[in-house]
Amino acid sequence: MTQQKIWLIGAGGIGYEYARILSSLQVDYIVIGRGEESAQTLETKMAEHGYVLPAPVVRGGLTAFLKSKPQLPTSVIVALPIDQLQPAALELLNYGVKRILLEKPGFGALTELEELVAATRQHEATVLLAYNRRFYSSVLKAEEIIATDGGVVSFNFEFTEWTHTINPNNYAAVAASHWLLGNSSHVIDTAFFLGGQPKQISCYRAGEGNLSWHPTASIFAGAGVSDRGALFSYQAAWQSPGRWVVEVLTRKHRLYFKPMETLQVQELGSVAIAPVEIDNQLDLNYKPGFYLQTRAFISGDHTRFCTIEQQLTHLDSYYKAMSGYIN
Numbered sequence: 001m002t003q004q005k006i007w008l009i010g011a012g013g014i015g016y017e018y019a020r021i022l023s024s025l026q027v028d029y030i031v032i033g034r035g036e037e038s039a040q041t042l043e044t045k046m047a048e049h050g051y052v053l054p055a056p057v058v059r060g061g062l063t064a065f066l067k068s069k070p071q072l073p074t075s076v077i078v079a080l081p082i083d084q085l086q087p088a089a090l091e092l093l094n095y096g097v098k099r100i101l102l103e104k105p106g107f108g109a110l111t112e113l114e115e116l117v118a119a120t121r122q123h124e125a126t127v128l129l130a131y132n133r134r135f136y137s138s139v140l141k142a143e144e145i146i147a148t149d150g151g152v153v154s155f156n157f158e159f160t161e162w163t164h165t166i167n168p169n170n171y172a173a174v175a176a177s178h179w180l181l182g183n184s185s186h187v188i189d190t191a192f193f194l195g196g197q198p199k200q201i202s203c204y205r206a207g208e209g210n211l212s213w214h215p216t217a218s219i220f221a222g223a224g225v226s227d228r229g230a231l232f233s234y235q236a237a238w239q240s241p242g243r244w245v246v247e248v249l250t251r252k253h254r255l256y257f258k259p260m261e262t263l264q265v266q267e268l269g270s271v272a273i274a275p276v277e278i279d280n281q282l283d284l285n286y287k288p289g290f291y292l293q294t295r296a297f298i299s300g301d302h303t304r305f306c307t308i309e310q311q312l313t314h315l316d317s318y319y320k321a322m323s324g325y326i327n
Helices: 013-024 036-048 062-067 082-095 110-122 137-149 173-177 179-195 281-285 290-299 308-323
Strands: 005-009 028-032 075-078 099-102 126-129 154-159 198-206 219-226 231-237 244-249 253-257 264-267 273-275
Touching: 005 013, 013 028, 013 036, 013 290, 062 082, 075 082, 075 290, 082 099, 082 110, 082 173, 099 290, 110 126, 110 308, 126 308, 137 179, 137 253, 154 179, 173 179, 179 219, 179 231, 179 244, 179 308, 198 308, 219 308, 281 290
Parallel strands: 005 028, 005 075, 075 099, 099 126, 154 231
Antiparallel strands: 154 244, 198 219, 219 231, 244 253, 253 264, 264 273
8 A cells, every 4th residue: 555644533433443444554644633531542452452553643633733734644534523523624624635534424514514515615625425334345245246137126225223222412412413314324325325316205204303312203214216217215213123224126136234234135036035155354354344445545546435515415315305404
């Protein structure tokens, strides 16, 4: 891997996952954290697991770091909580950074996304979103089968959240109230990545007010047709049993992502469902999808990423209608 200077913003759990991949890829990078505790934890975990940090974690946060007038990096990875993503990206763009990998969904309040897209265009920069499930071994294998079979004819997905396990006090208010974007979009993005973006969509919601921290709805359903001509449907009931599921149908196979890290297949003319052998060693060694996603970003291969401009299109095309969010 070519040597290049990368800034990794965030020393929390996700920051650690990126740090060990960057070390494995043998690129030159620094980690910029905020608090002493998270910085020490990351340094300790890296050493305990045999990874070498090129330099100690920078303490004090991004704003203080930029005040020291550091030389511009080749690219930046932002691994911060949802409410801090857009402000950090704006700081970096204003400083002159041209390539950013931003944790999903890239913004908190809806107006933040419009502002970030405007700044990205103004600075002629590239901001990509880290939807790591696009890089799952299971998704890569499914794409091979889909291509061989001549494309997707229909697909369906479920993004039920286990709200009985979610303590909204552990999250920023904007993250909890926009849970569909911050969490459920993992599934939604993967389904539309495989089957095509919605060309027509009808969305329905119920359960308004059932969850104090997510007032717009707790039950979701809808259907439509994608820009690849595939019919699709979805549903989710956040206060009922369920799980994340994507099912993709071709003329020869029904592909099951249940759980999404795995791939199962049903052949035409059979009711048997069998696992598909996939080369998933990287997904076992690292947080699934992260290694290939990070490697693609560093190498400049943007083909599988969702850009910040595309995210704004997705927000206006279907995320608002699915979620009921207005701000």
